Amino acid sequence: MNLRQVFDLSLVNRRDEVALEWQNTEYTFGEIDTRSNRVANALRAQGLKQGERVCVYLANRLELIDIYLACVKLGLIFVPINILYREREITHILNDAEPARYITDAELPGLMEEAARQSTELERLPLEGDAPAALVYTSGTTGTSKGAIITHNNFASNAMNLTGCWQITDRDRFLLALPLFHVHALGNGLHCWLVSGCRMRLLERFEHRTAVATLLDFRPTLFFGVPTMYVRLLETPIEAAREIGKRMRLFVSGSAPLPSQVLEEFREKFGHTILERYGMTETMMNLSNPYAGERRPGSVGFPLPGISVRIDETGQLSLRGPNVFAGYWRREEATREAFEGGQIGGWFKTGDIASRSEDGYYTLHGRRSDLIISGGFNIYPREMEEFLAAQPGIAEAAIVGEPDRVRGEVPVAYVVLQDPGCELKALEALCREKFASFKIPRRFEVIDKLPRNALGKVQKHLLCRGS
């Protein structure tokens, strides 16, 4: 089945139920269905054909959902771009994905105007589940971002697993504050909403200053967040936390490690044990703590149904299942390297180091690469290191993750100067202009030389404050 057929369960079978709350307005499933039919007709009238890419650079909003569903219905490949990305990061994705349409805030009014003149009906395409639905860009260890090809089947199996295992039903009230350009919100949030037929309130973003008021106002039963959001929510006054906890059915955390202490403090305050799960862009969700059963602090639980897991002698976790992506867009070599045996469908090597307890719970112990995860956003040090080293006055640079209570980790730059007069403030300003805000080093530390081992590899563990 393709995703349109899957979504029909909600879009067609419960047309008059409220589906979405967006900016104080309610939309029914029927309205969501017809809005996206109009957008699909507009895109088709512009000549877009199955398999072509549509890049979107938009913050969370109703029209982003319309465009995604229109792409699903036409067999177009949806390519969301992180809205924190700056020009050089965006240009790379546009060159790589070669979209037939690129939609930003500037193009949106024109598209929606055209859509308003279109029919609300749209014929059904005989699209197979193996058709690509999205390219989601994920940074690679090489420093350049690669498009993970996610199929209709990948999205469907992920959402069916989660709605089943987390018991999400049409009785849920779901608050979505995560950015839709990542699989956490797109794969889990949007798809669980449409598969379960629950009511979703969408926020433009998570604002920690207003989050509590929103939780009290909407009274969700379901919330998905990254650990930074839960750390922020620990500041909630106790009465409000109790009130929110009373209505809530399930808090889920993922995308970065949830410190056990945060889980304990949160439980104390809200009366709920956060359910931690583990996923990746290339695979969406892999393992999850049980909904019914012990949610073990520090562990990511068990493989989800249909997913097989194994750990090799180096501790690397590999997996296989209907959730695993169809390779990297136009990167045969990177795709071959990602799978054991070099074949899509073989064991996918996650790059995460894990162990399994005697009673079957899995725990992650870090990554093979020096990936930094800050607030749930990934930073591959090499991208910034190469950029810094190319600047006049800089001999070499290393980016290291430093622990941070709120964001989990933050990047710090260690630079070796060629020119002692090199202006670090100007360097920081340049980084700000060229990179997404979460990648900007929190500090620049000047050192005489980078510590290297006998093979010349930088020993990042020796680079931390005070060393």
Ligand code: MLC
């Ligand atoms: C963050 N910022 C945003 C933003 N999110 N700006 C615009 N829109 C957004 N959606 C910027 C802010 O401008 C600010 O920049 C900085 O990030 C921190 O903002 P803050 O207000 O202090 O937020 P904070 O309370 O720290 O919370 C940050 C956050 C954000 C949790 C809201 O980090 C976030 O949305 N993270 C989610 C990432 C995510 O969805 N990851 C999933 C990847 S998929 P400045 O310049 O002031 O620093 C994956 C697979 C899986 O990993 O398993 O799920």
Ligand code: AMP
């Ligand atoms: P991304 O490339 O953005 O999809 O990020 C995927 C990576 O996030 C995984 O490979 C893990 O390293 C990390 N991750 C996701 N969920 C968890 C979790 N619950 N605990 C620890 N790390 C996680």
